[in-house]
Amino acid sequence: MSSTEASNNSGVNGTEAASSRSLLRRIVDFLDEADWSFKKDKDRPIVKFISPDSLMSEYAEMLGLPDKPVPEDVLLDNLKTVYDLSVTSNHPRFYNQLFGRVHEESVVGSLLTDAINASIYTYEVAPVFTVMERLAMQQFLELFGFQNGEGVCTPGGSIGNMYAISLAKSAVFPDARRLGLAAMPPAKIYVSMESHYSMVKGASFMGFGENAVVKVATDEHGRMKVDALREHIKSDTENGQKPLMVVATAGTTVLGVYDPISEVANVCQEFNVWLHVDGCLGGSAILSESRRHLLDGCQRADSLTWNPHKMLGVNLQCSLLLTRHSGALQRAHGTQAAYLFQQDKFYPPQFDIGDKVIQCGRKVDVLKLWAVWRGLGKSGLGDLVDRKFTLAKQLANLIAQRQKTDGSFELIAEPESTNVLFWYIPPALRGQPADWSKRDDSWWRQMDAVAPLLKKRMTLDGSMLIGYQKCAASKNINCWRMVCSQDTNSEQDMERIVGEFCRFGEDISV
Amino acid sequence: MSSTEASNNSGVNGTEAASSRSLLRRIVDFLDEADWSFKKDKDRPIVKFISPDSLMSEYAEMLGLPDKPVPEDVLLDNLKTVYDLSVTSNHPRFYNQLFGRVHEESVVGSLLTDAINASIYTYEVAPVFTVMERLAMQQFLELFGFQNGEGVCTPGGSIGNMYAISLAKSAVFPDARRLGLAAMPPAKIYVSMESHYSMVKGASFMGFGENAVVKVATDEHGRMKVDALREHIKSDTENGQKPLMVVATAGTTVLGVYDPISEVANVCQEFNVWLHVDGCLGGSAILSESRRHLLDGCQRADSLTWNPHKMLGVNLQCSLLLTRHSGALQRAHGTQAAYLFQQDKFYPPQFDIGDKVIQCGRKVDVLKLWAVWRGLGKSGLGDLVDRKFTLAKQLANLIAQRQKTDGSFELIAEPESTNVLFWYIPPALRGQPADWSKRDDSWWRQMDAVAPLLKKRMTLDGSMLIGYQKCAASKNINCWRMVCSQDTNSEQDMERIVGEFCRFGEDISV
DSSP states (O other): OOHHHHHHHHOSSSOHHHHTSOHHHHHHHHHHHTTTTOSSOSOSOSOOOOOHHHHHHHTHHHHSOOSSOOOHHHHHHHHHHHHHHSOOTTSTTEESSSOOOOOHHHHHHHHHHHHHTOOTTOTTTOHHHHHHHHHHHHHHHHHTTOSSOEEEEESSHHHHHHHHHHHHHHHHOTTHHHHOGGGSOOEEEEEETTSOTHHHHHHHHTTSOGGGEEEEOBOTTSOBOHHHHHHHHHHHHHTTOEEEEEEEEBSOTTTOOBOOHHHHHHHHHHHTOEEEEEETTGGGGGGOTTTGGGGTTGGGOSEEEEOTTSTTOOOSOOEEEEESSTTHHHHHHOOOOTTTSOTTOSSOGGGOOGGGSSOSSOOOOHHHHHHHHHHHHHHHHHHHHHHHHHHHHHHHHHHHHHHHHTOSEEEEEOOSSSEEEEEEOOGGGOOOOSSGGGSOHHHHHHHHHHHHHHHHHHHHHTSOEEEEEOOGGGTTSOEEEEEOOOTTOOHHHHHHHHHHHHHHHTTOOO | OOHHHHHHHHOSSSOHHHHTSOHHHHHHHHHHHTTTTOSSOSOSOSOOOOOHHHHHHHTHHHHSOOSSOOOHHHHHHHHHHHHHHSOOTTSTTEESSSOOOOOHHHHHHHHHHHHHTOOTTOTTTOHHHHHHHHHHHHHHHHHTTOSSOEEEEESSHHHHHHHHHHHHHHHHOTTHHHHOGGGSOOEEEEEETTSOTHHHHHHHHTTSOGGGEEEEOBOTTSOBOHHHHHHHHHHHHHTTOEEEEEEEEBSOTTTOOBOOHHHHHHHHHHHTOEEEEEETTGGGGGGOTTTGGGGTTGGGOSEEEEOTTTTTOOOSOOEEEEESSTTHHHHHHOOOOTTTSOTTOSSOGGGOOGGGSSOSSOOOOHHHHHHHHHHHHHHHHHHHHHHHHHHHHHHHHHHHHHHHHTOSEEEOSOOSSSEEEEEEOOGGGOOOOSSGGGSOHHHHHHHHHHHHHHHHHHHHHTSOEEEEEOOGGGTTSOEEEEEOOOTTOOHHHHHHHHHHHHHHHTTOOO
């Protein structure tokens, strides 16, 4: 054995066996040891909280980008530290956002995507992926009841919603592509008060301006009031505004409720306005026999967005934009870049799908979805969606019970999907009248301060992560939005959550 | 041993050892066997070409999304087939696009990103990543000579360039955010004839319209003519148009040349116009002592885009947008979604970076870049950039030599970065006068047909992948754009390429 071989095999920290393995194998070894999919240990803390300043000072060297390379063993240690300091959404107690555990199939699909590193623009360089995306979209169109159409993966739901604006613009103002919005009549985009903020962000980014977005009032459940929508469209039209599109939200971000799509579709039909369904959160209900009715009417939409990276456990980013108008994407976005989309290729150029999108190089997002779907089947995915909806009901029931028995919790709304909105009420603040209008201002102010304080305790303890926010349904007082995002959870986990609130909140005085 | 254990351990196709491994380990085993990073076998075909129709019919079942789950062994076989049918940009003979081999560090960083599956919007759920992105951007700002500023990862360079338009809009028309472009004077965006098509796509998507984009003439090297730019801005201003921004391209897509940034910056200063540098391709030259002069003047830019997923071997997507205006991203895009960016958190809210961007959920793109940078160092990355530039010169020299000795090739332009533009001239078409104007139309038509035919032969053989296209520099006649994207290549590989053209082209008659 030469001395070089000897030093290669000894490693800085590792054993002989470890250092002869590739970095990829070594990181997989580590992930296995770390129990990354939480098969063994659900009880370890979800977060080891360090303040931003401490993180930056304690890990300054590690976080930096050096002039000279670091040895592989150091890099591996660094990567382990990154993992240890991170919050993983796979953790069975991650309830903070609208997504949870990723399936192993997804990570495996992602890994293959990264190893191949194809850009999904031409058949030439991404034969399987261009075809796979195309076929998957056809299946999804069918699933949502579209007779026809096309679709594409987008880098997230916000940009997917911008695609919808772009398609509506292209349909309503075909000349805007060349001439710009300045040459068009002023346009209006109708969303509900509870719609996702990406519609406002998109309208601004895309030159319509935030004022173009009309926020239609919602009913007591948080659903768009269809009569109010009709009134807006009518009066705007009379005042020389051009209704561009209506957005029905299927699964609102905070409350998780579904706008009445069929009724909204009736209004769109009446006034001949583009209907977009923002199903980023709630579109997955289509897979569940018992919940798909929530999406009734979606087959009448002109476009629809859906994020399998939310309820389906596909890792970020996996977002889809569907439209029932074949050719609409090319009409809106096609620029026929001569260096990519040559028309004299030896295979049919329609298999080069890259000109339909607003990206040029585009990472493959479809393989991980395909792998998860094949691994779990439509049936398995449907069960998983059901499971999350059921957990939300179970938690809501537990909270409603507490509301009755000791007044420690108050349910803000019956959950329609995965989100449960509630207050935890510390002992010192209990015993208020049921009628909200009978509670005084100082009580509301105190309640508003409970959540941030309790969140701090929860985070520092590492017990679980749940988000809070002010919203219309909670009188703009901080309330908890628990997202039942972990299909591995049981009713016992929901009971634990209730118990943890009491543990952290019992002695809160604000 | 129970019968269940026995059946778990036997597997459908696999051995006992294989079936007891996780799917993740099994795919890594496969990638190793398949020599995914081409450490052993450079000579296997880069593509096993199958026509789109055959692919769809022969692999119909595999490409579909089933109702019921498929067994793990079947899924693994499917994934192997996907790999075998794919074109991997890691292949030492992938020269088709502006990127090549991904480093193992990158794939490892990606894998960790996917296993953690954090969304990089708040410190709360992505502590290390939000800080890592922030610190990396500070280092990059310094690298490009910005005194101040901020930056963010974007899902590709096209969307990064849209960010630049958005920032310019926000600076020039602060009211457009609310009121839209219809309430603003007509704006103009100046790019060169050789600029990337994403500027036109972006202008259209963002409501300015394609007509807002002014394509400034280029000189004989493909660089923006600064006098022409000045004239455009002057006359547009006199005609009541508002110059919104100038885009200097640092590494054009086809020719790979750099616009004279300093001179463009002088014009921008003179007229007080936003300067954007599109360094998606060529920004990496900043890392190389011997090439960074190509970017002289970039420190005067208002914004700059750069894709480490191109020359640096980071896997897709890894794109950066930098601006020297601190707070500009928030001013342009911030909407303060109450459910995410609470201001009463127990840590400083400025560490929640998600409101700066146009996405909501956002995949982490910085970890893989960080891992590559730490693994190779700035010095290693600089060497790698040099290597690619050097290969391009070597190939150009070989071609120039052939042009002199037997007229089998013609060099269209001396390469400035990684792209080499040339014609291969089959024997039947050789011996034309050096002066292009003296060659007749039928010869040009025949030459135009050579590339598609030769590309077909090259692809079916699997020998290598190189792109061709028409462009201004080639009189709009199909020519080859060889991208020296593989730093593992040597001068011998360049000689092989020349030889392969002769092998495929020798008997071409068109």
